[in-house]
Every structure is written in C-alpha cells, then in structure tokens.
Amino acid sequence: MVTYEVFADRIFPPASLTQMLGMEYDVLIVGSGAGGGAVLWRLCDRWRNNGMRIGMIEAGNLLLPAHAWNLAILSGGRAEKFVANPFATRYIGKTLPEFSGAKQIFALGGRTIQWAAVTPRMPLHVLARYPVPFKEMEKYYNIAEEVMKVTKPFIHNGALTEIFLNLLRANGFPEATHFPMAVDMKPTKYGEVHSNAYFSSIHFLAEAMNIRPFDLAVNARAVQVLAEHGKANGVKVMSPDKTSYVLRAKNVVLSASTFETPRLLLHSGIRGTAIGRYLIDHSAIRGTAIVKRKGFPEDLGPLDILVPETADRPYQLEMYRRGRPSIEEVAIGINGYGLVEPRAENRIILNPYRIDEYGLPVIQVNYSYTQQDLNVLREMTSAMRKAFSAIGAILVSVDGQPEIFLRPPGDDNHEAGSCRIGDDPATSAADRYGQIHGVSGLYVADNSVLPSLGTNPTLTTVALAIRTADYIVSKSQSSR
Numbered sequence: 141m142v143t144y145e146v147f148a149d150r151i152f153p154p155a156s157l158t159q160m161l162g163m164e165y166d167v168l169i170v171g172s173g174a175g176g177g178a179v180l181w182r183l184c185d186r187w188r189n190n191g192m193r194i195g196m197i198e199a200g201n202l203l204l205p206a207h208a209w210n211l212a213i214l215s216g217g218r219a220e221k222f223v224a225n226p227f228a229t230r231y232i233g234k235t236l237p238e239f240s241g242a243k244q245i246f247a248l249g250g251r252t253i254q255w256a257a258v259t260p261r262m263p264l265h266v267l268a269r270y271p272v273p274f275k276e277m278e279k280y281y282n283i284a285e286e287v288m289k290v291t292k293p294f295i296h297n298g299a300l301t302e303i304f305l306n307l308l309r310a311n312g313f314p315e316a317t318h319f320p321m322a323v324d325m326k327p328t329k330y331g332e333v334h335s336n337a338y339f340s341s342i343h344f345l346a347e348a349m350n351i352r353p354f355d356l357a358v359n360a361r362a363v364q365v366l367a368e369h370g371k372a373n374g375v376k377v378m379s380p381d382k383t384s385y386v387l388r389a390k391n392v393v394l395s396a397s398t399f400e401t402p403r404l405l406l407h408s409g410i411r412g413t414a415i416g417r418y419l420i421d422h423s424a425i426r427g428t429a430i431v432k433r434k435g436f437p438e439d440l441g442p443l444d445i446l447v448p449e450t451a452d453r454p455y456q457l458e459m460y461r462r463g464r465p466s467i468e469e470v471a472i473g474i475n476g477y478g479l480v481e482p483r484a485e486n487r488i489i490l491n492p493y494r495i496d497e498y499g500l501p502v503i504q505v506n507y508s509y510t511q512q513d514l515n516v517l518r519e520m521t522s523a524m525r526k527a528f529s530a531i532g533a534i535l536v537s538v539d540g541q542p543e544i545f546l547r548p549p550g551d552d553n554h555e556a557g558s559c560r561i562g563d564d565p566a567t568s569a570a571d572r573y574g575q576i577h578g579v580s581g582l583y584v585a586d587n588s589v590l591p592s593l594g595t596n597p598t599l600t601t602v603a604l605a606i607r608t609a610d611y612i613v614s615k616s617q618s619s620r
C-alpha cells in the first residue's frame with residue numbers, strides 16, 4: 141500500500157490531517173463517492189477562487205486513478221478481483237442476515253470506480269413523490285447528465301440490441317429502450333483526448349482540481365459529526381494509527397454512503413426519528429438464457445436494453461450479454477429490479493455489542509419484504525420469462541443456481557433511503573435541500589437521501605448533490 145500512498149500524494153493536493161487542523165472550512169465533505177464528488181465539483185465550479193475554503197476527507201486511499209474499465213490492465217474481469225481486495229472492500233452482509241448481499245468500498249471515488257455506469261432518470265411516477273419540484277429535478281438532471289457525459293448512442297446500432305429491441309417492443313414491452321450510460325463517446329481529435337471514457341467520481345475530483353485548490357485527505361475516517369446549539373461546526377476524524385483530529389467547518393456534507401452516513405449521525409447523537417429508517421433497495425432477481433447464433437449477423441455488437449419501471453409495472457428489467465459468445469450460442473442475462481415500498485421498519489441501527497477498530501458501533505440492518513413486495517417479485521419473475529420468450533431464448537441454469545434466482549438484499553448495490561429527504565421531520569431525515577432537520581449547516585448528499593427508487597440510483601443522487609451544493613452557495617451569499 142506504500143506505493144498507493146506515494147502515488148496519491150503526487151497526484152492529488154497533498155493535505156495531511158495535521159495541516160487541515162488549523163483551518164476553518166466553509167464546507168467539509170465526508171466521502172469522495174458519487175455524492176461527495178458531485179458536491180465538491182459544483183462548489184469549486186460555483187465559487188472559483190473567491191477565497192472560500194473547501195476540504196474533503198476520504199476514509200479510503202487512492203486505489204485506482206480512474207474507473208477500472210478505462211484501464212487496459214484491468215479488463216477481462218480483473219477489475220472486479222482487484223477492487224475486491226480487503227484494503228478496499230468489506231463484505232458487511234456476512235454479518236447482516238437480513239441484508240446479506242451488502243458490501244462497502246472504501247477508496248477514493250467510492251463505488252464509482254467500478255460501477256456499471258447505467259444512468260437512467262427516475263420515472264415520472266416516482267419523481268411525483270419526491271419533495272423537489274419536477275422542474276427543479278429536470279434542471280439538475282440536465283446538469284448531472286452533462287457533467288457525467290451521459291449518452292444513449294453508446295450501444296446504438298449493435299445488431300443484437302436492435303433485433304431484440306424490436307422483438308421486445310412487439311411482444312408486450314413497448315417501452316423497451318437503450319440504456320443511458322455515463323460514458324464519454326466523443327472521439328479524440330484536435331489534441332483533445334477522450335480516453336477516460338467510463339465516468340467515475342475521480343472525474344469530479346479532477347475537474348475540481350483544474351478549477352481551484354481544495355484540501356483532500358485520504359486515509360481519513362470521520363468518526364463523529366460535531367454540532368452545538370443546532371448548528372454543525374466540524375468533524376472528528378481518525379487516521380489509520382487511530383490519532384484523532386478535530387476539523388472545524390461552517391458546513392459539513394456527509395457523503396459516506398447509505399450505510400455510513402446514518403451510522404455517523406446516530407453515533408454522533410444527532411436526533412431525528414427518520415435517521416437510519418426507510419432503508420430501500422430493489423428486490424433483485426437474475427436469469428440467464430441461450431439464443432442460437434444462427435440467423436444473427438456475424439458482428440453481434442453489445443447488448444444493453446432497459447425495460448423501465450412504469451406506474452403500471454413496478455419493476456425494471458435490464459438485458460445484457462453474458463460472457464463471450466461461442467460459435468453456436470450467445471448467453472443473455474436479465475437483471476430484474478423490483479419496487480420495495482419504503483417503510484420505517486426497514487432500518488439501520490447501531491449494534492452496541494460490536495465495536496469496530498475506530499471505537500464505533502457497527503451497523504445492524506432490519507429488513508423484510510411485505511406481501512406487496514413479494515407480489516412485485518412474482519410479477520417480475522413472470523415478466524422476465526416473457527421477455528426471454530419474446531427474444532426466442534431458452535432459460536438455463538448457471539453455476540448450479542436456479543434459472544431465475546433471487547439475489548440477497550444489498551447485492552445490487554442500490555441501497556438507499558436511510559437519510560431520506562422530505563418536508564416532514566417525522567418521516568424524513570433531511571429537508572428538500574439535504575439539510576438535516578433541526579441542524580443548520582449539516583447536509584447529506586449520497587444515496588441515503590433518495591426517498592424512493594424506481595431505477596438505478598446514482599444519476600439522481602448526483603443531481604440532488606449538485607442541488608445541495610447550489611443551496612450551500614446561495615446560503616453563504618446571503619449570510620455574507
């Protein structure tokens with residue numbers, strides 16, 4: 141790991157926790173994943189060099205300088221193995237019987253260094269239940285899509301995609317469409333290199349660095365949020381050798397993930413009945429089927445088809461190609477993501493009997509499906525069979541699994557909602573700008589803010605995080 145540390149210090153602004161001690165930050169961001177990166181970039185872009193002080197602390201280290209798929213050396217399945225190393229990934233689900241698929245990634249860029257970059261907007265019927273007006277969501281989706289280079293043409297004209305799209309649309313799935321992906325499709329020309337195609341939060345950090353200076357400390361774990369008289373004023377941070385530092389800040393933004401953000405808040409004694417509650421995740425199923433290659437063009441192209449959730453269909457299907465096709469056959473996978481109603485009972489709590497190496501209680505998760513959630517699962521399973529049949533594919537079992545199987549909660553990496561935004565402090569942890577109810581200057585900007593899910597979470601988290609940054613900018617202007 142020494143190599144990484146030297147590497148990180150050379151690439152990123154080298155701030156040590158000791159250097160950061162003497163500062164009072166205008167904004168201190170905890171966590172550098174999708175939400176934290178978005179806040180950092182937006183603040184730097186809005187404030188430019190106006191003297192405001194921005195700091196970021198990240199519990200992990202520099203593991204990869206970009207999304208893993210942008211690095212030739214990590215192609216062919218090696219990326220997954222590399223990120224799974226114990227320095228970065230913790231399979232916390234092993235001790236969470238009701239959320240056994242959960243994992244955490246501690247690294248600069250958070251989970252975006254290996255995410256699949258699928259970036260749809262939430263469906264309209266889901267946004268209708270969000271506390272943020274639709275026009276506002278639209279404005280911030282536009283900004284998020286532009287900065288994340290979201291594109292649809294990524295897989296246009298792929299033979300398999302086009303053939304299957306037509307078959308699905310004609311056989312009960314009229315809304316089937318191409319995946320929007322956060323992939324920079326611009327060709328390299330006139331000296332502008334576009335080799336860093338897959339978006340990750342490292343992009344946000346890099347963009348921010350090119351705009352103005354900020355302090356970033358890696359291997360710096362927030363262990364407590366500090367607040368007095370209803371106002372945030374800093375964060376207690378620990379280095380790997382367990383030395384404590386108190387960093388002062390006028391505004392604190394927690395972007396430590398759906399698991400870590402409520403954990404920090406609960407451990408810090410921040411009150412709020414909804415903190416940790418309303419945990420949501422898709423109910424996830426997966427199936428594999430085979431189609432005969434005969435009759436398809438030689439060049440199959442990629443396969444990425446999205447059947448979005450609608451008001452009448454409470455689940456989403458994602459069709460993709462599994463592995464390399466043989467001369468005879470192509471394996472097709474479908475992931476199904478079903479709606480799970482947000483409920484206060486599904487929650488993250490602290491386990492007072494298990495303390496981690498930093499002295500913090502670990503989390504415990506209470507999570508179960510209602511009869512309604514189980515109905516959605518059943519409906520989604522039969523729709524998956526129908527989709528395979530529409531493209532003429534025959535279901536097969538892979539690795540001894542049933543042809544269509546239920547994935548454990550958390551396995552899809554879509555967990556959210558544990559610090560949801562809303563207007564009512566009884567049912568939401570933060571207001572519509574991400575500010576924790578009753579604590580001024582304390583914000584949340586990560587997947588935990590999402591009040592409900594209707595598709596993959598990250599684009600929406602980034603849009604809301606940018607909005608939170610704009611709110612902080614506007615508040616600081618009015619208090620000057």
Ligand SMILES: Cc1cc2nc3c(=O)[nH]c(=O)nc-3n(C[C@H](O)[C@H](O)[C@H](O)COP(=O)(O)OP(=O)(O)OC[C@H]3O[C@@H](n4cnc5c(N)ncnc54)[C@H](O)[C@@H]3O)c2cc1C
Pocket residue numbers: 170171172173174175176197198199200245246247248249250251252254255256257258259360361362363395396397398400404552553554585586587588596597598599601
């Ligand atoms: C394999 C894979 C594929 C995925 N594919 C998709 C996809 O196609 N589409 C999609 O929408 N989503 C996808 N996701 C999910 C996506 O990565 C997450 O939605 C997104 O990264 C969540 O952002 P976040 O800011 O909530 O948390 P994260 O990205 O997890 O970032 C949290 C950060 O906080 C840091 N941190 C945690 N605790 C502390 C602490 N106490 N102090 C300081 N720092 C701390 C962590 O190290 C991390 O850097 C995928 C995820 C994986 C793993």
